[in-house]
Amino acid sequence: MSRTISIEPVTRIEGHARISLQLDDQGQVQDARFHLTQFRGFEKFCEGRPYREMPALTARTCGICPVSHVLAANKACDHLLSVSIPPTAEKLRRIINLAQLTQSHALSFFHLSSPDLLLGWDADPASRNIFGVMRQNPDLARDGIRLRQIGQTIIETLGGKKIHPTWVVPGGVSEALTADKHAVMLRLLPEGLEIAKRTYAFFKTLVPKFLDEAAHFGSQDTLFLSLVSPEGNLEHYDGVLRLKDARGRILEDQVPTWEYERLVGEAVEDFSYMKFPYYKPQGYPKGIYRVGPLARLNNANACGTPYADVALAEFRMLQESGPVASSFHYHYARLVEIIFALEMMERLLKDPRILDTRVRARARSNRDEGIGVAEAPRGTLMHHYRIDENGLITWVNLIIATGHNNLAMNQAIRQVAKTYVDGNHLQEGMLNRVEAVIRCFDPCLSCASHAFGQMPLLIELRDAAGALVDRLCRD
Amino acid sequence: MPPPPTPANVRVVTLTIDGQDLSARADETIIEVCRENQIPIPSLCYLDGLSIWGACRLCLVEIAGQGRLFAACATQVAEGMQVLTNTERLRRYRRTIVELLFAERSHICSVCVSNGHCELQHLAQTCGVDHVRVPYRQARYQMDSSHELFRLDHNRCILCTRCVRVCDEIEGAHTWDLMGRGSDCLVITDLAQPWGDSETCTGCGKCVQVCPTGALVKQGTSAGEMVKDQHFLPILARRRQAR
Numbered sequence: 024m025s026r027t028i029s030i031e032p033v034t035r036i037e038g039h040a041r042i043s044l045q046l047d048d049q050g051q052v053q054d055a056r057f058h059l060t061q062f063r064g065f066e067k068f069c070e071g072r073p074y075r076e077m078p079a080l081t082a083r084t085c086g087i088c089p090v091s092h093v094l095a096a097n098k099a100c101d102h103l104l105s106v107s108i109p110p111t112a113e114k115l116r117r118i119i120n121l122a123q124l125t126q127s128h129a130l131s132f133f134h135l136s137s138p139d140l141l142l143g144w145d146a147d148p149a150s151r152n153i154f155g156v157m158r159q160n161p162d163l164a165r166d167g168i169r170l171r172q173i174g175q176t177i178i179e180t181l182g183g184k185k186i187h188p189t190w191v192v193p194g195g196v197s198e199a200l201t202a203d204k205h206a207v208m209l210r211l212l213p214e215g216l217e218i219a220k221r222t223y224a225f226f227k228t229l230v231p232k233f234l235d236e237a238a239h240f241g242s243q244d245t246l247f248l249s250l251v252s253p254e255g256n257l258e259h260y261d262g263v264l265r266l267k268d269a270r271g272r273i274l275e276d277q278v279p280t281w282e283y284e285r286l287v288g289e290a291v292e293d294f295s296y297m298k299f300p301y302y303k304p305q306g307y308p309k310g311i312y313r314v315g316p317l318a319r320l321n322n323a324n325a326c327g328t329p330y331a332d333v334a335l336a337e338f339r340m341l342q343e344s345g346p347v348a349s350s351f352h353y354h355y356a357r358l359v360e361i362i363f364a365l366e367m368m369e370r371l372l373k374d375p376r377i378l379d380t381r382v383r384a385r386a387r388s389n390r391d392e393g394i395g396v397a398e399a400p401r402g403t404l405m406h407h408y409r410i411d412e413n414g415l416i417t418w419v420n421l422i423i424a425t426g427h428n429n430l431a432m433n434q435a436i437r438q439v440a441k442t443y444v445d446g447n448h449l450q451e452g453m454l455n456r457v458e459a460v461i462r463c464f465d466p467c468l469s470c471a472s473h474a475f476g477q478m479p480l481l482i483e484l485r486d487a488a489g490a491l492v493d494r495l496c497r498d
Numbered sequence: 499m500p501p502p503p504t505p506a507n508v509r510v511v512t513l514t515i516d517g518q519d520l521s522a523r524a525d526e527t528i529i530e531v532c533r534e535n536q537i538p539i540p541s542l543c544y545l546d547g548l549s550i551w552g553a554c555r556l557c558l559v560e561i562a563g564q565g566r567l568f569a570a571c572a573t574q575v576a577e578g579m580q581v582l583t584n585t586e587r588l589r590r591y592r593r594t595i596v597e598l599l600f601a602e603r604s605h606i607c608s609v610c611v612s613n614g615h616c617e618l619q620h621l622a623q624t625c626g627v628d629h630v631r632v633p634y635r636q637a638r639y640q641m642d643s644s645h646e647l648f649r650l651d652h653n654r655c656i657l658c659t660r661c662v663r664v665c666d667e668i669e670g671a672h673t674w675d676l677m678g679r680g681s682d683c684l685v686i687t688d689l690a691q692p693w694g695d696s697e698t699c700t701g702c703g704k705c706v707q708v709c710p711t712g713a714l715v716k717q718g719t720s721a722g723e724m725v726k727d728q729h730f731l732p733i734l735a736r737r738r739q740a741r
Contacts, residue, residue: 073643079609079721187608189721197723385718413643413694414717 025053026446031060033458040466042436042457050446055437057429057461059297066419074100074388074410075193081406081421082187085467087130089187090123090178091399091424094260095406098395100193102281103410105389111379112195114371117260118208119181119191120397121364121371124259125215126174127400128316128357128364131465132222133167136354139459140229145452163225166218170361173215177368180204195383202378209372216330216365223334223358230341233351237341239442240460241350241435244269246302246312248286248427249319250398253277257323257331257363259398265322266302266312271345274304280396283405287422299429300422311434314402314427315464316356321346328370331363350435353463388414399424401465425466435460513579528570528581529557539583540592540621542710543658544571545728547735549667551659556592556621559583567591593625601632602681603639604653605711611724612712618656619711635681642687644694647717648706650685655713657683661705668734673699685713704730 025048031041039061045054069080078096082089094116101108108116138151141160150158157164175185181196181204182188190197230237251265252258255276266275266286275286290299290307302310312318326332338359341347347356371377388410395406402424409418439460444453509524515537522531532539533546542554550572557570562580570583582588599605599618607613639652662674662685673696677686687696706714707726715724 071638071641073641073649075718075720076609076611083608189613189723192720192723197720387718415641415643 026050028444028446028449028454030454030458033461040461042461044440044444044446044457046446052437052440052444052446055433055440055457056294057433057436059295062296066421069416069419072416073414074103074393074408074416075414077406077408077416077419078191078193079187079189084421084423086186088123088127088399088401088467090119090182090191091397091404092406093188093191094120094397095395095399095404097191097193098261098397099393099406099408100395101384101393102395103388103390103393103408104193104384104386106194106384106386108195108384109379109381111199111376112382112384113260114374114377115181115196115200115382116191118368118371119178119188120260121368122174122177122181124174124400125361125364125368126171126178127465128361129167129171129174131400131462132354132357132361133164133171135465136459136462137163137167139455139462140233140354143452144455144459145450148451148455151455163222166222170215170218170222173211173218176211177208180207192383194385197383199380199382200378205372205378209369212365212369212372216362216369219358219361219365220330223362226355226358227337230355236456236459237349237351239438240456240463241431241438242348243311243350243431243434243438244348245431245434246274246305246310247318247321247346248302248312248314249322249403250280250396251276251322251324252327255324257319257326257335257360259319259364261397264396264403267322267346269346269348271321274302280405281394283394283396283407283422287405287427289422289426295429297429298422298426300427301430308430311430312427313350313431314424315353315400316360317347317350317353318402319398320356320359326359326363328363328366331359331366334359334362350431350460350463353465357465399467401425401467402427423467425464428464428466432461432464432466435464511575511577511579513575513577513581515581516583522575524575524577526575528559528568528573528575528579531575532570532583537583539570540624541571542617542621542656543660545660545664545708545731547668547731548660548663548708551663554595554656554658556595558588558591560585560588589625593627596622596625596627597630597632599656600627600630601634603635603637603655609721610654610712611715611719611721612654612726613722615722615725616712617710637681639684642693643717644692645696645699645701645717646694647701648693648703649715649717650687650693651713651715652684653713654711655685656711657685658710659685660708660710661685661714664704664708664731668731668738669700669702669704671698671700671702674705707731 026046028044033040041058041060043056044052047053065084078093081092081096084092134153137156142151142155179185182190247267250258250262252262264278267273287300288303301307302312320338326335338355341352391410393408397404404424405422407420408416411417436457439457443456510521511524512521539557541557543551552569552572558567559570560582561568607619642650665674666672673687675686677684677690687693707728
């Protein structure tokens with residue numbers, strides 16, 4: 024008889040999710056699905072609010088990547104104002120974005136994923152966590168905590184607070200950088216870069232031990248979507264959209280961000296609160312693509328900073344040719360991006376005009392539709408607003424980085440489950456591998472939740488023996 | 499600031515507030531004497547320079563020998579009066595009043611333009627409101643963003659009527675008024691027309707500056723950017739009075 028295995032909650036990710044594995048009569052995995060089980064409703068309750076509130080409102084979707092939402096929202100507002108923000112403000116925004124990238128990637132790699140990589144997939148779940156890492160490899164754990172602290176401190180120094188800073192505003196930033204703050208940040212960066220290089224060197228020694236995982240952890244033919252600079256280099260704040268296929272051919276390039284709807288469609292399935300974006304010209308579900316560090320590195324011609332470019336060259340050697348296909352290598356890409364972020368922050372801080380006091384363009388709304396796109400740690404983040412003649416929001420669409428990866432995550436857990444899970448001899452380590460492939464994508468589900476139309480809510484009450492006691496259904 | 503004109507032949511009375519012996523003019527209110535003597539007493543509807551409204555009930559005090567509580571803003575001092583401003587009962591009532599204000603409409607401080615500069619938020623902190631014990635009404639009110647310079651968010655209005663009074667008494671325009679009763683009560687411009695269509699509004703912005711919350715704010719402000727300046731009010735009020 025067919026059975027369903029449910030992994031709930033999926034641990035060491037941001038947000039709440041469930042994975043269900045459908046077994047056939049022989050106990051082998053037939054299908055696997057990734058369910059986002061929480062509902063937020065941001066797109067709806069933001070309606071009627073003034074557009075200038077959107078950065079603060081949408082930042083509340085997440086405590087890990089609020090800066091990404093702040094930036095995408097403010098870029099959408101800049102678009103509504105029809106202004107070009109002062110160059111110094113743009114550089115300052117870039118710095119806070121890279122600081123967040125550093126702290127978020129550090130969280131993903133050290134706190135959430137390193138327990139699997141260092142302690143093993145089959146280690147006791149009670150100790151397979153950051154505390155277990157502290158016991159086994161205290162220096163690595165200390166590095167992770169310190170690196171995250173450096174990123175958070177830079178966010179706090181610029182934005183006034185670590186989480187949900189309101190310093191970035193439509194038209195630029197609210198305050199110019201002071202010499203004191205500038206010195207604080209510059210002092211932090213060399214230590215951060217040393218940690219990043221040390222961790223990267225260590226991780227390179229680990230990669231050969233995970234050849235099997237690299238082959239089966241979401242090693243799939245998909246497209247890759249990301250921002251790139253106009254020159255085609257690694258880009259996290261602005262730029263144009265690029266889409267490559269699994270063989271490395273560029274299908275779309277130099278696409279202005281406000282034309283994203285030409286590339287991205289959104290499908291809905293009844294088993295998840297997360298939408299399923301796809302590449303429109305190839306249709307759903309064929310137009311599967313990935314975003315995030317892996318996609319960004321696959322799409323970029325170069326990073327543009329010395330150490331990161333060396334690391335990028337080594338990253339490309341993970342595969343004989345073409346874009347790196349395995350989702351396991353998201354971890355690798357994350358470490359390369361941390362190096363890039365720290366190098367680039369230093370370069371931006373040493374810009375001679377970084378202390379300029381002209382950091383804000385002031386204007387009223389000059390159009391009724393605004394689109395803001397930035398690269399969040401997890402991938403391309405899109406905010407799209409429409410406003411009425413008084414500047415009140417009438418319609419919102421948020422396409423979240425994790426959402427772009429939804430099709431790929433579902434495909435990845437199917438691959439891992441079929442490879443590792445045997446329903447007849449179920450072991451915890453098998454299921455942990457299924458969770459671990461999700462961790463490769465570093466999903467942020469609190470951000471990615473959406474409701475589409477009527478989504479019935481079913482609550483089942485079961486006693487300790489598993490018998491159904493009561494059932495409540497809301498349409 | 500020009501000194502307030504002192505009416506002739508006003509008696510001086512002596513009283514105690516929180517055990518402190520004080521003297522005051524007989525035409526002063528308890529809250530005025532408290533403010534002169536740096537005795538903290540919370541209020542939201544009271545504002546030096548505007549007429550007394552007595553609606554928020556946050557300045558309630560106990561008076562020895564009297565069974566009921568008195569609004570300090572609306573009660574004149576008297577000879578031998580013994581006033582208590584900070585008893586356990588008063589603290590409990592004040593906290594409850596602030597909680598009810600938060601529950602009545604949607605005061606989400608974190609995303610508000612007045613975050614960090616809001617009198618209601620400050621009061622909640624000083625009254626120890628770490629949570630709200632009554633259910634939120636979750637009512638949704640429309641915003642009025644039709645004015646070129648200012649914006650009205652009913653969700654953040656506490657109906658203190660400072661805007662109504664300053665517009666009427668200081669600016670002399672009487673653009674603002676109240677409409678409806680109870681929880682349906684709203685501040686309105688003219689005959690409940692969009693603010694931007696108001697023929698009486700002079701665009702002076704006094705209502706925005708005296709508003710204690712983020713209900714009336716300047717256009718173009720983002721979260722935490724709306725800092726209000728009320729220094730003009732007693733100056734204008736005294737100059738008007740001096741004429």
